[in-house]
C-alpha cells in the first residue's frame with residue numbers, strides 16, 4: 001500500500017494527498033505533519049518507512065469538506081485520491097492486491113464548487129495571465145457559475161484588473177512566476193505556475209474548440225494570441241485539477257479594457273468599495289448598499305461595483321431599469337418577494353455538470369425556473385425599458401424541463417442522490433414496485449416481532465437493525481437459559497452476547513432481510529438512473545437555464561438599486577460625455593448609515609468641479625481642521641461617480657457627471673508595513689502612479705498628500721503634485737491638504753478653487769459643522785482637536801504656546817522660529833495655562849450638581865432639575 005501511496009504522491013508533490021482508506025482520508029509523512037498542525041488534529045504513526053516511523057493523520061470522509069476549506073484557506077492545495085474499486089474486487093486479483101486508487105480531483109483555491117466551501121454572495125475567480133511577445137492577456141473564470149472572460153491586458157494594467165476581480169488563484173507560465181509573485185501576494189491570491197507549454201496559443205485553440213465542440217472559435221469573437229494563450233492555460237489547468245471532467249463553461253466573452261472604469265488596488269482599498277480597510281465586507285460600500293435578495297444578484301452587484309461601466313448606452317440602459325422599478329413601488333415589492341424564493345441556479349448547474357450535484361441541485365433548477373415563470377408573469381414587456389425587456393425574454397421557454405423536473409422530484413429532496421428518496425411516488429412504476437417490496441418487508445418484520453414475542457413468551461423481545469449484524473432479534477440476558485435451550489434454540493440461532501443482551505437470528509428473518517435489501521438496492525439503482533436522466537436533461541438546457549439565472553440576477557439588482565434609491569432618497573444621476581462634475585447635496589452612504597445607527601444625521605454637501613476650459617483641469621483644494629469631514633467629503637464624491645457608472649442611483653439631490661474613465665484615490669502616509677515599505681515611500685509610489693496615468697477623464701482624490709515627511713518637503717511635494725494635475729493631467733480632482741500656503745494657488749491657476757469645511761470655535765473648543773463652503777480655512781485647529789482627543793492639558797498648553805510663537809514669528813518674518821521656541825520655558829518647568837485662549841470655564845453642570853442633595857428632592861423638583869441641567873449643558877446657539 002505504501003508503494004502505491006508514494007507513487008501517487010510523486011505526481012502531486014506540491015499538494016497534500018488525501019488518500020482514501022475506507023471511511024477516512026489519510027495523510028502521511030510531511031503531509032500529515034503539515035495538515036495535523038493546520039487542522040489541529042492528532043498526529044499518529046503507522047508502520048515504518050526506511051526504518052523510521054511514518055507520521056499519519058486522517059479526517060472522516062463525511063466531514064472532509066470542512067477540513068478541506070481550512071486547508072485551502074491556509075494556502076494548501078489538496079489532491080483527493082479515491083478508491084477506484086471495492087476490496088472484494090481487489091481480492092479477485094489476488095489476496096494481497098491493494099485496492100486501486102487514483103486522484104479524482106485537485107482542490108485549489110480557484111477551483112472550488114461545493115456550496116459549503118463558497119461564499120454564496122461572492123464570485124470565486126480563477127485567473128490566468130500570460131504574455132506573447134509584448135502583448136499580455138488575462139483570462140478568468142468562475143468555475144462555480146461557468147462564467148469565462150478574457151481581455152488584452154499589459155503588465156501595467158494587470159494590477160488594477162486583478163484588484164477588480166480579486167481572484168482566489170492566479171495562474172501564470174513558469175517564467176513569469178518570480179515577476180508576478182509580489183502582485184499576487186499583495187492581492188492575497190494563490191499563485192500557481194504552470195509549464196509554458198500549457199499557455200501555447202496554438203494548442204490552446206485546439207483545446208477550446210474541443211471544449212465547445214466547434215471547428216473554429218471565430219463564432220465567439222476574434223482573439224489575439226495572448227488571449228488564446230491565457231484561455232488555453234486556464235482550460236488546461238481546469239482539465240488537470242478536475243481530472244478531465246471539465247466544468248460547464250460558457251463561451252468566452254471578450255472584455256474591452258476601455259469599457260470599464262479603471263480603479264487600481266490602492267483606490268479600491270481606500271474607497272472601501274467591496275472590503276473595509278479593517279478587512280472583511282462589513283463597513284464597505286458593498287455591504288452598505290447590498291439590497292439584493294438572491295445570491296446571484298449579490299454577486300452581480302459586486303461585479304458592477306468592482307467594474308463600473310464606461311459605456312454610456314450601457315449605463316443609461318441600467319439606469320432606465322432602476323428608474324422604472326423606482327417609480328413602480330408595488331411592482332418592485334412583488335418582484336422582490338418573488339425573487340426571494342429563487343435559489344442559486346448557477347451554482348447548482350455547475351455542480352451538476354461536474355458530477356458533484358445532487359437531487360437538491362435539480363430541485364434548485366426546478367424552483368428557479370418555476371419562480372422565473374412567476375416573475376415573468378409580473379412584468380409586461382410592452383411597458384419595460386429595453387434592459388428589463390431583454391431579461392424578461394430570458395425568463396420563459398423552460399416548460400418541458402420544468403415539467404420533467406416537477407413531475408419527477410419530491411418537494412424537498414435530500415442533498416445526496418446516494419440514499420435515494422428524491423423521486424416522487426407515482427412517477428415511475430418500477431420504482432414504486434421496488435419501494436413497495438422494500439417497505440412491505442419492513443412491516444412484515446414488525447409482524448414477525450409480535451409473533452416471536454408470543455412464541456417465546458418474552459414481551460420485551462425486539463427486532464433491531466445495525467450495520468454489522470443486519471436485522472437481529474434481541475432479548476435481555478435474563479432470558480438466556482430459555483432462549484439457548486431447546487425447543488427455542490432450534491428456531492433462534494445465537495449470534496452475539498453483549499453485557500446485557502442476547503442477539504439471535506432465524507432462517508425466516510435472514511430471508512426477509514435479503515428480500516428487503518434486494519428491493520432497497522433495486523429502488524436505489526432505479527432512482528440513480530432517473531437522476532442521471534434528469535441531470536442530462538438539465539445539462540442539455542444549460543445555455544437557456546443559465547441565461548435565465550443571469551436575467552433573474554439583473555432584475556434583482558435593478559430592483560435592489562431601486563429599493564435603495566427609494567428608501568435612502570437617492571436620485572438618478574445624469575451621466576453624459578461632458579466633463580461635468582456637479583453634485584448637489586451629496587452624501588457618503590457608509591458614513592451616513594453609521595451616523596444614522598448612532599442617532600446622528602449626515603450633513604449633505606455640494607461639489608462642483610468646473611473646468612475653466614473645455615479641456616482644462618477642474619480642481620477643488622480643500623482645507624479645514626482634522627476631523628472636520630474632509631476625507632468623508634472626498635470619498636463620497638468618488639463613490640457617487642462609481643455608483644452612477646455602475647448603473648445605480650446616487651446619494652444626492654441632483655448629480656451631473658461627465659463620464660469618468662479612471663478613479664484614483666490616495667491618502668497621505670497610510671502605513672503599509674506588511675509590504676515592507678516606509679509610510680512615505682508608499683505615499684510617493686502611489687502618487688507617482690496617478691501622475692503617470694491619470695487622463696483628462698480621470699477623477700483624482702488626494703487626501704493630505706505629503707504629510708508623511710517634513711513640513712517644507714511635504715508642502716513642496718503637494719504643491720508640485722497639484723500643479724502637475726492641473727497642467728499635465730488636466731483632470732478633475734479633489735485635493736485635501738493641511739498646507740494653508742497652497743490656498744494661494746487658486747488665484748494663480750485657472751480651474752483651481754478653494755473650499756473649506758466649516759467649524760465654529762466656542763470657548764476654546766471646536767464644533768464641527770461638516771459643511772463644505774467655498775473659500776480657504778483660516779487655521780488648522782489641530783491643537784483643539786488634540787485636546788478633544790484627550791492629550792494631557794499640559795501638552796495642549798505647551799502646544800498652544802509653541803503655535804503662537806511660530807505664528808507670530810512667521811508674521812514678523814523671524815528667520816529662525818525654532819530659536820523663538822527655545823526662549824519659551826518648557827511645560828515641565830511651568831505648566832501654565834495658555835495666555836491667548838480663554839481659560840476653560842468651570843463646568844456649570846458640575847457646579848450645579850455639586851449643590852444638589854438628591855435625598856431632599858421631590859420627584860417634581862428632580863424633573864425640574866433635569867431640565868435645568870439640560871439647558872446648562874447646551875452651547876450657545878449659532879449666531
Ligand SMILES: Nc1ncnc2c1ncn2[C@@H]1O[C@H](COP(=O)(O)OP(=O)(O)OP(=O)(O)O)[C@@H](O)[C@H]1O
Pocket residue numbers: 591595601602603604605624625626627628629630631632633770771
Ligand atoms: N458630512 C458629514 N456629516 C456628519 N458627520 C460627518 C460628516 N463628515 C464627516 N463626519 C463625521 O466626522 C468624522 C471625521 O470625518 P473625516 O475623517 O472625514 O475628517 P477629516 O477632516 O478627514 O479628518 P482628518 O484630517 O483627521 O483625517 C467622521 O467619522 C464622521 O463621523
